Amino acid sequence: MLFGSRWSFGVRTAAAVAMVAVSVSAAAAADVVKIGAPLALTGPLADEGKKQEDVWRMWLEKVNAAGGIEVGGKPTKVELVKYDYQSDGQRAGQLAEKLITDDKVNFLLAPFGSGHTKIVAAVAERYGTPLVACVSSSESVFDQGLKNLFGTLSPNGGMTTAMVKFFKSKVPDLKRVAVLGRDDVFPRSMAKAISAAAKAEGLDVVYDQLYAVGTLDHSAALSAIKAAKPDWIYVTGYTQDLILARKQMADLGIKAPIITMVTGPAYKEFVEALGELANGVTSSSWWHHATSYDGVGVWPTTADFYKEFVAKHKDDPDYVHASCAAAMVTLGDAIKRAGSLDKDKVRDALVDTDITTFYGPVKFAETGMNQVRDLPIIQVQDEAIKVLAPADIKNADLALIK
Amino acid sequence: MTILQTLVNGIVLGALYACLAVGFSLVWGVLNIINMLHGSLIILGGYLTFFAWHSYGIHPLLALPFVAIFIFCIGYVLQLTLINRVVNEPVLTTLTLTFGLDLILYNIMNVYYTATPVRVTLDLGIVQIGNIVMPVDRLLGMALALILTGLLYVVMRGSRIGRAIVAVRMDRTAAELMGVRVDRIYAVTFGIGALMAGAAGAVFSMVYPVTTNLTGAFLGKAFVVCVIGGLGSVPGALVGGLVLGIIESFAGQFFGPQHALTVGFLLMLFLLVVKPTGLTGIKGYE
Numbered sequence: 001m002l003f004g005s006r007w008s009f010g011v012r013t014a015a016a017v018a019m020v021a022v023s024v025s026a027a028a029a030a031d032v033v034k035i036g037a038p039l040a041l042t043g044p045l046a047d048e049g050k051k052q053e054d055v056w057r058m059w060l061e062k063v064n065a066a067g068g069i070e071v072g073g074k075p076t077k078v079e080l081v082k083y084d085y086q087s088d089g090q091r092a093g094q095l096a097e098k099l100i101t102d103d104k105v106n107f108l109l110a111p112f113g114s115g116h117t118k119i120v121a122a123v124a125e126r127y128g129t130p131l132v133a134c135v136s137s138s139e140s141v142f143d144q145g146l147k148n149l150f151g152t153l154s155p156n157g158g159m160t161t162a163m164v165k166f167f168k169s170k171v172p173d174l175k176r177v178a179v180l181g182r183d184d185v186f187p188r189s190m191a192k193a194i195s196a197a198a199k200a201e202g203l204d205v206v207y208d209q210l211y212a213v214g215t216l217d218h219s220a221a222l223s224a225i226k227a228a229k230p231d232w233i234y235v236t237g238y239t240q241d242l243i244l245a246r247k248q249m250a251d252l253g254i255k256a257p258i259i260t261m262v263t264g265p266a267y268k269e270f271v272e273a274l275g276e277l278a279n280g281v282t283s284s285s286w287w288h289h290a291t292s293y294d295g296v297g298v299w300p301t302t303a304d305f306y307k308e309f310v311a312k313h314k315d316d317p318d319y320v321h322a323s324c325a326a327a328m329v330t331l332g333d334a335i336k337r338a339g340s341l342d343k344d345k346v347r348d349a350l351v352d353t354d355i356t357t358f359y360g361p362v363k364f365a366e367t368g369m370n371q372v373r374d375l376p377i378i379q380v381q382d383e384a385i386k387v388l389a390p391a392d393i394k395n396a397d398l399a400l401i402k
Numbered sequence: 403m404t405i406l407q408t409l410v411n412g413i414v415l416g417a418l419y420a421c422l423a424v425g426f427s428l429v430w431g432v433l434n435i436i437n438m439l440h441g442s443l444i445i446l447g448g449y450l451t452f453f454a455w456h457s458y459g460i461h462p463l464l465a466l467p468f469v470a471i472f473i474f475c476i477g478y479v480l481q482l483t484l485i486n487r488v489v490n491e492p493v494l495t496t497l498t499l500t501f502g503l504d505l506i507l508y509n510i511m512n513v514y515y516t517a518t519p520v521r522v523t524l525d526l527g528i529v530q531i532g533n534i535v536m537p538v539d540r541l542l543g544m545a546l547a548l549i550l551t552g553l554l555y556v557v558m559r560g561s562r563i564g565r566a567i568v569a570v571r572m573d574r575t576a577a578e579l580m581g582v583r584v585d586r587i588y589a590v591t592f593g594i595g596a597l598m599a600g601a602a603g604a605v606f607s608m609v610y611p612v613t614t615n616l617t618g619a620f621l622g623k624a625f626v627v628c629v630i631g632g633l634g635s636v637p638g639a640l641v642g643g644l645v646l647g648i649i650e651s652f653a654g655q656f657f658g659p660q661h662a663l664t665v666g667f668l669l670m671l672f673l674l675v676v677k678p679t680g681l682t683g684i685k686g687y688e
Contacts, residue, residue: 042509043517044517044615046517047516047517047518050516209660210658211654211659211660212660212663214618214619214663215659215662216415216610216616216620216623217415217650217651217654218659219411220650220651220652220654221654221659223404223407224404224655227404239518239519239611240519240610240613240615240616243611244610244611247609248537251535251540252535252537253528253530253535269518269520272520273519273520273521274521274523275523276523277523277525
């Protein structure tokens with residue numbers, strides 16, 4: 001009997017301790033919103049990872065200075081738990097899993113690029129954790145029927161048809177298009193989309209090839225393009241590929257009235273590394289600070305975001321900065337509307353999202369991708385970026401390359 | 403006409419490949435070290451040249467000797483203080499060490515310079531003969547590859563240090579008994595390999611965007627060139643580079659750029675099976 005009561009005392013104590021522990025952790029969980037992010041802070045994608053980190057920190061400082069996000073009427077501080085995945089896709093997946101199971105984050109943010117977003121999205125889906133992606137625009141990432149993936153960029157397709165139509169309207173005798181794309185998730189899908197859009201609009205696609213990742217020379221492809229005498233040369237790839245391709249075009253004496261590189265000119269380093277050679281190159285981008293939207297979040301207008309960014313970083317933000325900041329604004333808004341940190345409730349709130357942010361409208365389609373809209377077409381003129389379209393924000397006219 | 407242009411493209415590209423492989427080949431041949439640092443050293447050379455030009459307006463060709471000598475010193479010190487400790491271990495050990503050193507150098511450059519591509523925007527123009535176009539900076543790369551290779555050849559044949567390097571490569575123990583200070587010779591050899599990487603980097607800063615993203619691509623190319631041309635032989639690197647350049651150029655033209663690299667790798671595999679000593683079949687510096 002004596003033993004029995006001691007045992008039962010022990011059991012009760014243990015149970016009580018366990019209950020306290022559970023309630024403490026529940027209280028702790030409600031005290032802070034934990035958002036997890038595998039980030040490429042070292043390795044080839046370090047620059048892009050840093051851009052994401054920069055704007056997320058800007059958002060966090062602003063939100064937490066105001067007391068945090070309102071969750072069920074109670075202001076709650078936000079914490080960003082991040083790990084460096086060293087630009088290694090497999091590791092991004094492992095760290096996403098660690099963030100969910102070990103760090104018990106409530107929500108996830110995706111890393112840079114369609115390829116790595118796809119890997120992290122598979123993990124998030126397995127654990128039912130809502131994931132907001134800000135630098136993934138390939139339909140192939142979003143057409144897998146994932147319920148937890150939401151993306152702030154609009155589909156690649158939206159960038160191509162509008163561009164073909166725009167150039168056709170400006171250059172009525174535009175006929176022959178050459179397409180050269182990097183054989184990698186995003187650049188390949190852009191190359192395919194542009195050649196489909198060009199054919200649909202009645203243009204001749206006179207060259208349509210991909211080059212392998214790791215290509216150190218484009219002279220063979222460019223010589224073939226030269227022989228095809230295109231009016232429009234469209235090249236996709238990462239900035240380093242595009243710099244090399246543009247340089248080699250000059251080396252080989254290749255000229256066309258329109259040269260488009262995606263997404264080269266959307267990054268300032270493209271222009272810096274090419275100097276005069278960058279002039280005339282057109283591109284499309286998901287965002288440009290010349291836009292002016294008025295909406296919700298810590299930066300109600302585009303000007304608010306732009307001013308604060310420039311003051312902090314002494315540089316212009318690009319679409320990666322804007323889209324990633326908008327991802328945080330959107331997630332914060334969904335949490336507020338859900339009034340809870342419950343993953344299912346926040347997921348539902350994300351599905352119902354229909355807001356305007358400084359970055360533009362955010363409303364997710366069935367696939368989880370932001371809706372299609374008119375995206376800016378840009379051109380480098382006098383080594384500066386000008387917006388050619390849409391008409392309401394344009395600040396220059398298309399200049400053909402002579 | 404197109405075929406002639408493709409051939410010229412291939413030769414000029416091949417010269418760049420030879421340029422980046424010569425130093426790698428020397429280190430592999432003499433020290434039996436697969437120098438994983440090679441790609442990063444090329445990029446370091448590129449960065450030093452870029453900043454000399456960007457900040458002080460020094461022409462890359464003027465900066466080249468200084469950059470090369472500076473990187474020689476880095477290579478010399480690395481070999482003397484670190485790699486010499488394990489140089490007689492199996493190749494996997496030295497490979498692991500240089501791989502580790504590469505990670506350090508690569509990430510230092512990433513933090514210090516960021517991976518954002520930069521380039522010396524100095525366009526030296528083109529030379530046109532009939533319909534055939536040749537970019538001057540690539541011709542320069544070609545000249546450099548030939549000069550460096552020639553110089554190395556002369557040094558190996560004619561100078562005391564060159565003979566000592568060859569002697570060490572042939573029989574380390576005997577060379578030691580003859581009074582050759584093997585550790586110093588190792589350090590000089592690694593230094594020369596690094597010097598070549600630095601010189602290549604200086605020329606490349608005008609041709610390629612300088613970014614840490616390219617270190618792996620350069621290293622991989624150097625590897626393929628050496629296997630094709632013949633391990634550890636300087637003329638082999640020249641032949642291997644030219645053959646690879648021409649093959650990639652024609653493959654890109656006829657099979658599309660997507661398959662240009664595949665054909666290069668297939669050639670490497672084929673040679674590994676049929677003629678493992680490479681096209682030149684020369685072993686070392688005998």
